[in-house]
Every structure is written in structure tokens, then in C-alpha cells.
Amino acid sequence: MPTLTGSCYCENIKYQVSLSSLDDARTSLCHCINCKKAFGTNYGLTAKMPKDTVKITKGTPKVHSADNGSGMVVNREFCDNCGSFILEYGEAAKDHFRFIVVGSLDDPEALPPKGEFFCKNRASWMPEISNVFHKTEIKE
Template sequence: MTITGSCLCGSIQYSADVDQYTSALCHCTDCQKWTGGAFTSNALVPRSSFKVTKGTPSTYDVTGNSGKINKHFFCSGCGSSLYTELEIMPDSTVIKAGGLDNGAAKLGGKIDLELYVKDRVPYLAAAEGAKQQEAM
């Protein structure tokens, strides 16, 4: 299947050809700051399957708890968070689910994995059936 997405203004578009993907929530404080929300919802796809099909995203690098770089990609026009490439996960691209097209932000109705649950805000419960991971 091909999943597609874009930023809010449409200047940046992307796609990934995948058989399946891992759906994940990340509760780390960097994701909270980056999105202005309590967590990020994500589709983890093989980096080799991901491509930007329109525009050129801007980037911002953050050093993660691992000491490795987390490269955040975003639209400089509208500010939409698009995807992340983590040095600690060199074979994956972490697509921010809110930018996925055709209602795909719902991630198929299930979450496979929750990361940094130690930083999860107390008013949110664990996603039913998701593997819970304290950190990365």
C-alpha cells in the first residue's frame, strides 16, 4: 500500500510504499515541545520506502537522551511537523500521523507501541494492547 501525507498548506508532500507500518505514540518531552501536544502519534516506516514528493522541508536537530541526533522535518511555511529521522533508528522514518491523507491519522484504529511512557501526562491512560516502553 502507499501512504501519503502533506503539511497543512500543501507545500510539502510525501509518500511511503509499505506492506504495513508500526503505529506508535511517543510521550517524550521533546515530542511534547515539538508539537505543542501531550504526545505524538506516528507511523514508523522503512526509511528506504519514504520519499518527499513535493517541496523541501526544513530541519531542526535535537540531541536525544541516547546522545544521538533526532532530525525533525517541518514546513517552514505553515509550521507543520512532518516526520523525524532518528540516528538511533537508522532504518526507519517516523511520520507524524496528523499529516497523513484520507483519515489515516487514526492509524488503523490501534496503537502497536507507546514510547517514553515515563513522561506520559497523568490524565492519559495506556493505549489498550500497545507495548509499553519506559524510554527508547
């Protein structure tokens, strides 16, 4: 059973993820406007996994909830000391899934992308990732 660990930048928040297999995580890039703002870059990179596989082991993240621009509320958890974004989940998924920010993992190479969403919003200079699925939009 693979166990992944991660933290915020200042390490006031730490977490672990215990998966049956690394295939239980679905890592994807999202090019939507909301993710670009939240991540402060040209895409968001998260790994979707079952809620019960994620455990905060140190600290308590602060939660920010807001409409993602399409009428759906997205909850984002982050460190209120250093501001690092740890995870997110929409209202529809909150009882079942968490989307871990891949950059917060101690070994982000463990979960390479399997897909891209909102590809119509991909920066014109950014190449398409090969060997993954691509969607213009997503409903989740």
C-alpha cells in the same frame, strides 16, 4: 501494496509512503519531554517505516537537528511556510528509517498505534492505550 499519502497543512510539502503491508509500519505514542515539546501536545505520534518507502513528492522540507535531551541527535523535517512537522529520525536510524508524523497523513486512521514509549512521563489524566505494548523508556 498499500500507498499512503500525506502533506503539511498548507500542502507545500507532500509525500507518499509505499509499503508491502501496513504491518511494515510501527506506529507508537511517545511521552518523552522532547516529543511533547516538538508536537506541542502531551505525546508524539509517529509511524516508523523503512527509509526507502518514503518519498517527498512536492516541496523540500526544512530540517532541524538537536539533542533530544538524552545525548542523541534527532532530525525533524517540517514545512518552512506553515510549520507543520512531517517526519523525524535519529542519527542512529537516519540511513534506514523514517518516523512519519501520523497526523500529517491524509488518512491517519490507516496506522493505529502498536505501542507507547516513555510511559513514565504520560500525563496523569491520559489513559493507557489498551492492546498495545508499553515501555517506560526506549533505546533506539
